Amino acid sequence: MTENYEDFISTVSHELRTPLTSIRGFADTMLNSWDRLDEDSKKKFLGIIKEQSDRLINMVENILSVTKLHSQSERIILKDIPVRPTVEKVVQLLKTQYKDKNFIVDEKINTPNILADEDKFQQAIMNIIENACKYSNNNDIWINIGFGEDENFVAINVTNLGLGIDERDYEKIFTKFSRIDNPLTRKVQGSGLGLYITKNILEKMGGTICVKSENIDANLSKITFTIDIPSSDIEKQARAKCIQ
Ligand SMILES: Nc1ncnc2c1ncn2[C@@H]1O[C@H](COP(=O)(O)OP(=O)(O)O)[C@@H](O)[C@H]1O
Ligand SMILES: [Mg+2]
Structure with a gap:
């Protein structure tokens, strides 16, 4: 586009x-x-x-x-914020709307804080977890949310079971108005703008988003969206820059 x-x-x-x-x-x-x-x-x-x-x-x-x-007036205000409360807030909001889904938020990993605009980060997480609810089969109720980290970034992984995304469409779904034509997508409404907006706001904050779809059987795939967002640990960031 x-x-x-x-x-x-x-x-x-x-x-x-x-x-x-x-x-x-x-x-x-x-x-x-x-x-x-x-x-x-x-x-x-x-x-x-x-x-x-x-x-x-x-x-x-x-x-x-x-x-x-695309307008200059849109300000991004980066702050040192924790990841988990935003994710949990979004899950609480979606629970009331998608009562039949089971949200599993990884309790094990203690993530460091991130440097992000809180509202924009929430909008991005909301788009991804809501998609996981919208595009999973009715009888596949699990939505898994996990965390990870490396020296510069905190990762948030959102996984659901549904109809797979072909590798050729991995980039396309992040462009304007693109939806994948399959029975699950046809069943729910959407404008095809959510992932485009999400990718853009994450990139404005120095983050990235990608998708991976793995076949489980002929009709079912495991779809994981991974968001990487800069960790706010300035010391770590600086150390990493020195090493480069
Ligand atoms: N978790 C997911 N599982 C399977 N397909 C997905 C998932 N998230 C997004 N998609 C596919 O990517 C398309 C684009 O998503 P998005 O940009 O949020 O637009 P919308 O939700 O308005 O259709 C969706 O129409 C759907 O086909
Ligand atoms: Mg969407």
């Missing part, structure tokens, strides 16, 4: 048109055929209108985030 402004506008308009067309279509049908429609159909059509409106709101919010990414 190019960074060209006109391309961006034309892609955005196209993405917005799909839910808008559907909203108008169902509203038209209801207005024109009100007396002929039974109660169930009316309810169903209103449900679709509501669902598509939610989709539109979500897309507009994401698009605003994307435009902010």
Whole structure:
């Protein structure tokens, strides 16, 4: 996807048109055929209108985030923050929305603090853990969140079971509006902007994100997203720079 402004506008308009067309279509049908429609159909059509409106709101919010990414006014405020409380806060929020999922947060490793913008870090973690909920099979309830560290970075790994991501798509999914066409993705709504935004905000903080998908059997894969974010241990960072 190019960074060209006109391309961006034309892609955005196209993405917005799909839910808008559907909203108008169902509203038209209801207005024109009100007396002929039974109660169930009316309810169903209103449900679709509501669902598509939610989709539109979500897309507009994401698009605003994307435009902010490229504006100078968007400030990143780096602070020395602990990793675990943010991850736990996000898990608490998602637990109420995804009641059937089991979130396992690794208790063993004591991570050092990171140097990050707290709100942006939370937004990134939220996008990744929410994707793990959205794109796992209904009967695969485990979402694992683990930690790791090396001399410069703290790693956060989020793993779920679902339909695998082909190695050829490892980079593509982090670009604007890209979604993988499979039954699990079709089942849930999305604009394909979440990973693009996440990658951008992490890179602004000196971090990275990558994905790895391993086949378990023909229909099931283990998908892990790894976020690396600079550790705030200045001494360690400085020592590492001297060695280089
Ligand atoms: N944890 C995951 N497991 C499997 N597929 C995923 C996962 N996270 C993301 N994906 C795939 O990557 C695509 C892009 O994700 P994202 O940018 O967050 O957009 P959205 O969630 O709006 O579709 C998703 O549509 C999905 O196909
Ligand atoms: Mg998403």
